[in-house]
Amino acid sequence: MDVAQVLHMNGGSGDTSYAKNSLPQQKAISLTKAMREEALTSLYLKKAPRILSIADLGCSSGPNTLMVLSELVKTVENLCRKMKHKSPEYQFFMNDLPVNDFNNIFKSLDSYKEKLSDELGAEIGPCFFTGVPGSFYGRIFPTKTLHFVHSSYSLQWLSRVPRGVENNKGNIYMACTSPSSVLKAYYEQFQKDFSLFLKFRAEELVEGGCMVLTFLGRKSEERYSKECCYIWGLLALALNDMVSEGKINEEQLDTFNIPQYTPSPSEVKLEVLKEGSFTITCLEVSRVHWNGHDDDDDWNNAFDSESLNNVAGYNVAKCMRAVAEPLLISHFGEAVDIEEVFRRYQAILTDRMSKERTEFINVTISMTRKD
Template identity: 55%
Template sequence: MLHVNGGMGDTSYVNNSLLQREIISMTCSIAKEAITNFYHQNFPTSITIVDLGCSSGLNTLIVVSNLIKQVEEIRQKLHKKPLEYQIFLNDLHGNDFNAVFRILPSFLEDLKTHIGGDFGTCFFNGVPGSFYARLFPSETVHFFHSSSSLHWLSQVPMGIQNNKGNIYIGSTSPKSVAEAYYKQFQKDFSIFLKCRAEELVMGGHMVLTLVGRLSEDPSKSGAYYIWELLALALNTMVIEGIVEEKKADSFNVPFYMPSPKEVEAEVVKEGSFILNLLQVSSINLNVHKTELSSLIKSMADTDGYDFAKCMQSVAEPLLIHHFGESIAEELFCRHRKIVTDCMAREEIMECINLTISLTKIK
């Protein structure tokens, strides 16, 4: 079961999710526009909002806060009665939901202070389970949101035993590996869309952001550093006999970065949604070049240190499950040095994000 590092430690997701927060900030206007359109078209007395792949920490509640504030701003201008909000936070069973629940009281107090005295009731619920299956009763959800989650597949693709020396689609991966990953993405994303179509009310909206690529060739996506740099670190440990080669060759990540065409094709094929918007955005991870990178550098001992910890906070549970805890510290120490070297050479390191805004039509 995939989950990020819980708790509040040095390598926890809570303390290493600045990149994901920046992605939410960059795509916030799309989610606000979508929920504005829904509210104007329906003027409901209650709204059910679901955050899929919510993870843990403050990032989870940033999305919810932005959406509620947007609706409340419109409601107050139009002098409508207060709404009831039903908020569902979904992630896999291993997620640290307690980290979210602990900050809910203070979050709600801050929200009430910001909105004012006529703020309606807000109900929060945790929903453990895979979003590649049904999670809610039919036609009960008004708005789905997901950020930095849908690039995770339901499983590692079958038939990629020949992906030696790689843990994802690498420059040396056989063509069959890329094909297997794409096939798994098609299957998973199609199931995801079908399930959400059944759960959304007619005219309900969905805004999804996932890591993607610009190249049509997944082996030339330019985002090699996301997994290939970790594979490099792992391979040095194989060469030195610290990790068994057979064990390393059997490890691959359930992750896929689709192109815009691939995402659009699945939406059209499934047929339940209008694609209102498909936007590509990027974040340059190289220090000295963006405000995000400056923040990372100011919080770290060395260039690239925090990006490496960001990767560790997400990938460590997967690696521990496969290899055990004994190699984790050494592996990520080596990975951190490789990332630092790449950033020192000022290699272009971009995170490409695809954001789609959908409306249910049938």
Template identity: 60%
Template sequence: MNGGDGEQSYANNSVLQRKVISLTKPLRDEAITGLYRNSLPTSLAIADLGCSCGPNTFLVISETIKVVEKLRQEMNHKSPEYKIFLNDLLGNDFNTIFQSLDTFKKNLRNEMGTEMDHCYIFGAPGSFYDRLFPDKSMHFIHSSYSLQFLSKVPEGVENHKGNIYLSSTSPSYVVKAYNEQYKRDFCHFLKCRAQELVEGGRLLVTLIGRQSEEPWSKDCCAIWELMATDLKDMVSQVKL
């Protein structure tokens, strides 16, 4: 994802991702409401996996905190201590995130019209296909539009020429290789999160889906075919 806030940055080209985050708000609200009512934690650890950078990074966090703050006021409880962990790969533009923290906190307080006792925000760089947090340390873990990316290119697809992902011309062994790699990745992801979540914690994951049974359906793969076509055109114009 392109960092910064320029014309080609992810921050200014992530409208679709923001729309998905907005559509899943009722599910997040239900999850965090159930968590808070059942456990009434005085310290709440929240993680967003695959946070990238830009306005979407803080959207989930701010909405989650607002739900908790409304609940705790209704129940006449003291505001919990918030520990927010923002995760993405090592190359993510965490500098841009941290430079906007003061503005984020100020805007959040103004929107809620109340002071929170403590809100700490940390960067948690690394692959979410590995352990990221200590055992039983997280209350709510969220990930949106990130788990479609595999931990690595599946083995045995080196001869899948002309393509950068699955397509209608992909042989069956390539489809199988991607399928098996995804199964391994997703199972390991769930195993890691199960160790990190406290008892009664919540995990909410949003994934790209498709209506067609064909793995190369344009419901989810059209962008990769277009990108592959562009890359082939660029290569053909290179003068050796």
């Protein structure tokens, strides 16, 4: 699997698109708002740049990217008004792999600017938007040109499927039945990738520049923890059922592994300390229910218990389809019935979610480039 060529969320704005099925990701962004505000406020008070350069790495497509940028502009504009400063010019860099649906973002920029101006009730500094295709595991910006880097739910994706996971039979990710060599291979690939990410961002950020990064991760130190592996394990169940019925080739399934690593806070911290270019200012763990609606009383009260479980399973299956469908199609091709895969997956999700609380664990780190 050439990850750079196949890893992207479902584009467009249709029923199975990431734009329509990324509520848990939106909740995670909301939970980390205070950390971003604190980091950006600290940076602005120290630097007060006339041109503020902000990069969103792994921006994908849909409303979540522009939601983050709006929030950052509001933070700076409020500071400018309090301090009677002229608004800076904003340079936004939106980065993802070349196969990302950048056009979906560009089409919404005019309405985004109008909405932002209306919400602030005054003129703001001019905003310039640039799409930057390329892997963030390499250099993507000139030296010392960025002030603030944000990334959410992207850095758990690896640059490649780790070498040495060929014996992960029956699994598509780390699992309690995975050999120890598979768990080790996943961790070592994460170490290599994240250390490169830090090295290159250290070159691209100005001294005193900030990064706020949110990983889909785990709280436990067990790499096969249910906290991070369960949702992929349930998809593996659906695929294995199809293998047993002759609808998927067993060899194809045994060679399919998700290029992702969900780190613990200590693993993230260790790599930052080892690389040495950044000072950690905050490291937190948060939780988001799989269906994204767990804390929404109006939504929960709109259904009886059985209907609530069915709708929740449907929503989570669509969310995961928006993420996983391109990977499945790339690997299995015409041999797999995607509709059937996700019908089965939805049934499994509905059953499990009716019996237990299911949550995504988020690991968020805020750090500053050392002078």
